[in-house]
Amino acid sequence: MSDPQPMLSLRDFSVSFDTARGPLYAVRNVDIDVADGESLGIVGESGSGKTVLSRGAMGLLPKRAAHRSGTVIYDDHDLSEAPRKELREYWGTGMAMIFQDPMTALNPVRKIGSQLTEGLRIRLQMSKHDAKARGLELLHRVRIPDPDAVMEKYPFQLSGGMRQRVMIAIALACKPRLLFADEPTTALDVTVQAQVMQLLSELRHEMGMSMVIVTHDLGVVAGHTDRIAVMYAGEVVEIAPTKRLFANMQMPYTEALMKSIPRLDTPSGQRLPVISGRLPDPTQPETGCSFASRCPYVTDKCRAEAPPLVEVSPGHSYRCWFPIGGSR
Numbered sequence: 001m002s003d004p005q006p007m008l009s010l011r012d013f014s015v016s017f018d019t020a021r022g023p024l025y026a027v028r029n030v031d032i033d034v035a036d037g038e039s040l041g042i043v044g045e046s047g048s049g050k051t052v053l054s055r056g057a058m059g060l061l062p063k064r065a066a067h068r069s070g071t072v073i074y075d076d077h078d079l080s081e082a083p084r085k086e087l088r089e090y091w092g093t094g095m096a097m098i099f100q101d102p103m104t105a106l107n108p109v110r111k112i113g114s115q116l117t118e119g120l121r122i123r124l125q126m127s128k129h130d131a132k133a134r135g136l137e138l139l140h141r142v143r144i145p146d147p148d149a150v151m152e153k154y155p156f157q158l159s160g161g162m163r164q165r166v167m168i169a170i171a172l173a174c175k176p177r178l179l180f181a182d183e184p185t186t187a188l189d190v191t192v193q194a195q196v197m198q199l200l201s202e203l204r205h206e207m208g209m210s211m212v213i214v215t216h217d218l219g220v221v222a223g224h225t226d227r228i229a230v231m232y233a234g235e236v237v238e239i240a241p242t243k244r245l246f247a248n249m250q251m252p253y254t255e256a257l258m259k260s261i262p263r264l265d266t267p268s269g270q271r272l273p274v275i276s277g278r279l280p281d282p283t284q285p286e287t288g289c290s291f292a293s294r295c296p297y298v299t300d301k302c303r304a305e306a307p308p309l310v311e312v313s314p315g316h317s318y319r320c321w322f323p324i325g326g327s328r
Ligand SMILES: Nc1ncnc2c1ncn2[C@@H]1O[C@H](COP(=O)(O)OP(=O)(O)OP(=O)(O)O)[C@@H](O)[C@H]1O
Pocket: 017, 018, 019, 024, 025, 026, 044, 045, 046, 047, 048, 049, 050, 051, 052, 053, 062, 065, 100, 216, 282
């Protein structure tokens, strides 16, 4: 039996920006599928291209400066060349996004109620009365206590965790089939982070949605995803089912990310190993492996030649000449 058609399929997907220093290659030749009902994590450090990839898939990039190439197929529709007017039909009801910074994504001078009901009134043409009722139901669904009072509040009157729940309610308002959650918990403290991740997982199951969780923290997605794609310098450098990635990672970059996850037994105050060095300059593509300048296992071959993506087992691929699981 062949695999069912994925909900979202990106092929050879790239995004570059025009900058004063020439083209900046933010996302490079990415192939990713998201299956119906699946939860996919996209993990990588700041600047690796996670937000540009997600926004690019949805068609939410600045029109003039951004160049997309490759294909984007959503639910059998080829959106690669679709004009914004057509993409708009899929926003909210097909694909929705929880944006990275809830303080800027929410309008500070409008009450929560009006921001929450706006999409329902415009996209679903609901009456004011029905939109309010649905808005209250949504706040209830994201476990916000006293929804009536929250509808009348402004964003600054809510805690970070409550604001993030409001963002989730807004994204879910039109019952999307695929939700992108871009760093949904970064601004929150650890306990609230765990609650918000738990909530997202529950909502995904309840609503039968697919979800893409974008984060720099491998620990955040460990228990909440079916598969994880690790991004580095705009490329997917390793992708695998979550359990398999943790048990059998191949890329030295994935290993470095893993070492930077705080553990319960890490004494408080102890600094975690951070990956030394910086991402390569995205306006100057490397000739060899993009991780070569920071990799503890680097060889001359790595600096000279970019490794291709190879599959070690079904659904597990990586880009490395000298994988951790192989012989060194
Ligand atoms: N509008 C833009 N114009 C020019 N360059 C951009 C633009 N948006 C993003 N970039 C660049 O694209 C690259 C990828 O950025 P992106 O925001 O996707 O990273 P990220 O992985 O989401 O990082 P973070 O974890 O900090 O959110 C970076 O080099 C960034 O500076």
